[in-house]
Amino acid sequence: AQSVTQLDSQVPVFEEAPVELRCNYSSSVSVYLFWYVQYPNQGLQLLLKYLSGSTLVKGINGFEAEFNKSQTSFHLRKPSVHISDTAEYFCALGYSSASKIIFGSGTRLSIRP
Amino acid sequence: NAGVTQTPKFQVLKTGQSMTLQCAQDMNHNSMYWYRQDPGMGLRLIYYSASEGTTDKGEVPNGYNVSRLNKREFSLRLESAAPSQTSVYFCASEQSTEAFFGQGTRLTVV
Numbered sequence: 001a002q003s004v005t006q007l008d009s010q011v012p013v014f015e016e017a018p019v020e021l022r023c024n025y026s027s028s029v030s031v032y033l034f035w036y037v038q039y040p041n042q043g044l045q046l047l048l049k050y051l052s053g054s055t056l057v058k059g060i061n062g063f064e065a066e067f068n069k070s071q072t073s074f075h076l077r078k079p080s081v082h083i084s085d086t087a088e089y090f091c092a093l094g095y096s097s098a099s100k101i102i103f104g105s106g107t108r109l110s111i112r113p
Numbered sequence: 114n115a116g117v118t119q120t121p122k123f124q125v126l127k128t129g130q131s132m133t134l135q136c137a138q139d140m141n142h143n144s145m146y147w148y149r150q151d152p153g154m155g156l157r158l159i160y161y162s163a164s165e166g167t168t169d170k171g172e173v174p175n176g177y178n179v180s181r182l183n184k185r186e187f188s189l190r191l192e193s194a195a196p197s198q199t200s201v202y203f204c205a206s207e208q209s210t211e212a213f214f215g216q217g218t219r220l221t222v223v
Contacts, residue, residue, distance in 0.1 A: 009153065032210050043117075043203060043214035044156075051210060090155060094210060100171060101146065101205075101212055105155040 002027040004091050006104035013081055014112050021076040021107045023091030033074040034092040034101070035065055044090060050074065061085065086111050115139050119204050119215035126194045126222045134189040134218050136204030144207040145187035146171075147179060149200040150217075156203065162187055194222045 007022040025031060032051050036044040048059025055067040065076045074091060091104040120135045138145065143164045148156040148171075158171030160179040168179050176198060178190045187206075191198060199222045204215045 006155075034210075034212075036212075043216045044205075044212075045214070046211055049210060100158055100161060101207070102158070103148075103156040105153060 002029075002031065002093055002095065002102050004093055004102055004104035006091050006107050008107050009105065010108045010110065012110045012112060015083055016080050018079050019077065019081050019085075019109065021089050021091075021109065023074045023076065023104060025072050025074065025091075025093050027072075027093065027095065029095050031093045031095050033065075033067060034094070035059065035063070035074075035076050036090045036092060036103075037061075038088045038090065038106075040087070047076070047089070081109070081111055083111050083113065085109060117204055117206055117213050117215040119202075119218050121218060122216065124218065124220050126191075126220065128195060128222060130194050131190070131192050132194065133191075134202055134204075134220075135186070136188065136215060137186045138204075138206040138213070139185065140206060140208065140213065141184065142206035142208040142213075143184070145181065146205045146207065146212070147177075147187070147189045148203045148205065149173065149198075150203060151200050159189065159202075194220075196222045198222050 003026045005024045013019045034049045035047040038044045050057045050067045058064045088106045094101045117138045146161040147159040162168045162181040165184045202218045205212045
């Protein structure tokens with residue numbers, strides 16, 4: 001069975017500091033990996049996705065993630081965060097188009113001025 | 114450009130009442146999903162539909178039914194609401210691995 005683990009439920013950082021949100025997955029088959037962001041009282045929107053090819057994936061708002069097959073990880077990074085990045089971030093996996101999309105439990109990113 | 118539209122946005126039910134959450138997408142996507150979001154638990158899949166006319170159970174289907182009425186619409190029904198179904202419900206549609214979410218329905222069962 002496939003699963004996604006987000007290791008940190010909350011991550012506080014200072015504005016303009018770098019941040020890494022951790023995600024590990026478990027699957028017996030090849031997967032697609034995603035990061036979604038949820039701003040307060042809104043639905044989720046896609047930040048970035050890994051389907052195949054280059055293991056470093058760039059997304060919107062300056063975020064990037066690196067797929068590491070040997071460590072079964074897909075950590076999200078940003079070199080310098082802004083107050084507007086305050087949100088909850090979800091790692092997710094799928095294994096084909098139209099397959100189930102399985103989400104992690106989320107990481108709440110709070111930015112301190 | 115509406116995307117995925119959910120109705121209602123808020124609902125309060127009494128235990129034992131029934132209701133249907135509506136979802137419609139205007140992107141001509143084949144796949145649609147219903148999730149519930151609870152604090153600390155992320156999004157859990159209730160049901161999904163890979164195409165018009167098909168539905169499959171997700172992680173937490175008990176207490177729910179779904180109908181894929183046509184390609185656009187995918188409804189979620191609670192036949193006899195329970196307090197454990199208090200949650201925020203999200204509908205999503207997906208094409209070529211990218212999922213698009215509605216704004217959510219906040220349901221409280223008292």
